[in-house]
Amino acid sequence: MNWRPPMNFENVLADLSPDRAWADLEHITREFPSRLAGTENARRMAEYARDELRAAGLDARLEEFLGLVSFPEPALVRVVSPVQRDIDAFTLGHSASTDGVEGELVYVGSGAESEYEGKDVRGKVTLSELSYSPARHEKAYIAWKRGSLAQIMMNWGDENNTAVPFGSMKSAWGNPTPETLEAEVPQLPCVGIARTDGLWLKRLWEQGPVRVWLRARAENGWRKLTMTAAELDTGPDREFVLLGGHMDSWFGPQATDNAAGDACILELARVFGQHRDRLQRGLAVGLWMGHETGTMVSSTRFADTNWDRLRARCVAYIQIDQPAMTGASVWNLHSTDEAQTFIIRATREVTGDMPLRWHRQAKTGDMSFFGVGLPSLAGEMSFTDEEIRRTALATLGWWHHSIHNTLDKVDRNLLGLHLRVYARWLWELLTEPVLPFEYGPVADRLLRRLTELAATRVPGIDLDGLVERAHRFKTLAERFDAQAQAWRPRLRGDQAGADAAGLLNGTMMRLARVLIPVASTVVGPYGQDRYGHSWQTQVIPALVAYSKLANLDPDSEAYQVWWVAAIRARNRVADALEQSVDIVQQALDRLDS
Incomplete structure (x- = not known):
């Protein structure tokens, strides 16, 4: 490797500007709301990111390709018996469309395999809880394989949460292969409803048989997608770090998911671009498209099309998604095993004795690089165990994937703290002669x-x-x-x-x-x-x-x-x-x- 004189982390902190990141966040949520992959606003977001990265001195570009994405629409759930009631719903992305199906309701809790023991759901409508145990996509996949006629997912949050959730239920990761198109794209009508309505349905089911009818509509198809990629001195013989996060979103501002993350990425690129002559390694940036409505389309494609150089020279992948949530107080750190000691130590150096949890990095978000074999890191502040239990495991806030994800859901002070933590990770990976991993x-x-x-x-x-x-x-x-x-x-x-x-x-x-x-x-x-x-x-x-x-x-x-x-x-x-x-x-x- 080419030796560079060492650079202190204080040099990075001096140039890091939370105000600049906040300005990006405001601009994104105001000018490019509803950044669904394949739409004009998503492309405008990609162009904005490209222009900002170029201004920071990176070699930035747009990459266009076709992706299998979805445009879901409002749905309806109607209780047929023992009472009659209409419930507002929203079709989940990649749901099968139907003008109406009717069946007996069966509550399946978290929607995990174990919840189906002793239950025959063939030809029936299943009702599950929206959480990440398992993820929404796996709930739909399990219900489909079990022969469910349709699935209703009730939102998380406390018992008074009236937010109707958005979300996708395509299990196939990235654009499908012929095999995964057949085996991992469930042909199942699937809708989301508010937690208040879901709990009412559950109580009704507990009292005796319930029949429901539902309507779902989604336009699923191949659309031209645009992602932004950038390089900072990632020459053919140079090691580099990959920094990424998704820039597409659901309807509305989607401030925490992931406008705040995109703002952090742009600011980090600016600062490390200023210090490029002091870095031991290069920096590649990927602002992914097709995360929400395509299930990680562009990060998967990036892994496939950059396979050789990622395998040969990429030392780590850092994902930034949903930083600085209002009310968050506990650091949730995630990494592959070899990076555990590093991510905890580096975070502690910035946050001191703030509460912290570490988890083995699960294959969620745009963690599309396990096959490549990239050490992978992510982290964001979340809520206390008690708050999470009280809100039906709403680790990402009750507003997550809903129209309520507005700018007030981002804490400006926490955005600055997240920037400092992410900068600390990047600084060590980009400047230390020996990588900080342990086997x-x-x-x-x-x-x-x-x-x-x-x-x-x-x-x-x-x-x-x-x-x-x-x-x-x-x-x-x-x-x-x-x-x-x-x-x-x-x-x-x-x-x-x-x-x-x-x-x-x-x-x-x-x-x-x-x-x-x-x-x-x-x-x-x-x-x-x-x-x-x-x-x-x-x-x-x-x-x-x-x-x-x-x-x-x-x-x-x-x-x-x-x-x-x-x-x-x-x-x-x-x-x-x-x-x-x-x-x-x-x-x-x-x-x-």
Whole structure:
């Protein structure tokens, strides 16, 4: 890597302007409301971002392509019996359209698989709670696979929330392949209703049989989409960080989602553009389109079309989505495993003793880069556990995905705090000679998961061998982490250590490319898990297939097909651990020589 003299974080803070970011936020919400992908306002937003990034000194461009998106319309739910009542509703994006379907109502709670135990919903209308456990897309997918006639999703928030939610229910991540178009785009009428109406429906259902009729209408099709991309010194031989967030939105200002995030991205690009001669790495920026109504269309396309350079030179992806929500008081940090220590430490340096939660990064939002193997980070302030429980898990505010997401839902002071935190992450990733990632914790998490699974024996599937490999990898990874930590202070300000920095960083990047697709995806590097896939809550999600076998009759067809899935998942893990051991051993041999 090309050595650059070190730059203090104070240099960045001195140039960071929350007022400038707030001005961007005001401009976006006022001039480009209702930024639905494929509309004129969405394109105007993309042009604005391009112009601002160019003014900041980045090489900015528009990228146009076709995306499968949706334009949903107002809907109606009518209670037929035991009483008659009309309920305002809104069609969810990618819903099947219907002039009217009628069926018995069945309440399915969170809409997770476990909620369907003992319930036959074939030909019936299901009623679920709108939360991220599982995500909306997975609720619809499960209902569709279970034979539900239609689904009604009641909004989150407290029991008095009258906001009618927007949202999409297309499970296929990004533009579909022939296979996912058939298997992961549910053909199911699906509508959202206010929480007040949903709770009333639930109480009615608890008293006895309920029949409902509903109408849904959505225009689903391929439209020309426009995203904005920009580069700051990301030459053909230079490592870089990818900074991204979506700029399309639902109807109305959608201030927190994601006008505030876009304003942060523009301001960060301006500031680091001013210091480009002091950066060890380049910066790529992606302002994504087709997030809301297409399920991550453009970030997925960016991963596909930039595969070679992302695999070779991208050190990390930072996503910014929904910062500075009014009333938020707790930091919610998310990252892939190797970045956990870094994101917590760097955030603490800015926020002090503010409450903080860390979560393994789930495949939500525009986290389209797990297959590439990019260390990924995100974070925003949210609410206390008690507030979240009281509002039916409304982690993003009761106004989320509704017409009520107006400028007053953004806290101006918190916007400045979020900017400082994001700048702190970027500063270290762009300036430190050695990347701040650790692989001992990754190895430990893999080992614990494999040990847990291996406690259940399945004939013909050897997990003990995986446990042994994981032990070996953990020993080596901890030695490697210690070496990296010892080198970090030696390499700051020392041009002579460039070769060691290159070896350390290259090893970390190679490990990420191998391990993240195994630790965090079901389908592996070259596909995309459907949005909200229920297995995504687990480390090594593909091995959920193994855990299913304990509850199946070995002579059944179900056992046989899941056995095949499990053995293949096991083999993927075996290869990944073997490669990881080799990668770290080679690095240690060179560092010790």
